[in-house]
Amino acid sequence: MVKQFGFERVITSDSAGTSDYHVGEAPDVRAQLALRKRGLDISKHRARQVALEDFEEADLILAMDWENLTELQQRSPAQYRHKIQLLMRYANDIDAAVVPDPYYGLNEGFNQVIEYCTDACEGLLENLEKKAKKLLAELPPEENTPL
Structure with a gap:
């Protein structure tokens, strides 16, 4: 998705959990299957578990639900808390505050999570695209090169 928006040179993403239950393990097989169907x-x-370096290095930290948002805010040094937000605040089409946890449900729950995350990530990238275009427009022509 980052490639679709032409941001692959300026955006990197990573994933980390707030708990240490599954550190070192592969993703849930149901998540793997649902994403494999989408290529x-x-x-x-x-x-892996979120670490202090994540708060220092990241420009944005997105939480899937209120519990993880609270946990991230509690772990984060005060000067980095402004970076922590709920992912679904960027959703365009799905009206939900949080991404539902599919872990204890059936396969369909993982498809729903993918839909939620796709909608929110598209919204986030559209938001970043608007900001980037505005910033580029403010630069002198010789510095105004595409990302």
Whole structure:
């Protein structure tokens, strides 16, 4: 999705959990299957727990739900808390505050999570695209080069 928006040179993303339950493990098989049907292979990804460096290095930290948002805010040094937001605030079409947890449900829950995350990530990238265009427009012509 980042490639679709032409941001692959300026945006990197990562994933980390607030708990240490599954550190080092591959994603849930149901998540892998749901994403594989959409042409994405996450089988090599391994779970890790959020670390202090994440708060320092990231420009934006997105939480899937209120519980994780609270946990991230509690762990974060005060000067980085402004970086932490709910992912779904960027959603265009789905009217939900949080992404539902599919872990204890059936396969369909993982498809729903993918739909929620896709909608919110598209909204986030559209937001960033608008900001980037505005910033580029304010630059002198010789510095105004595409990302």
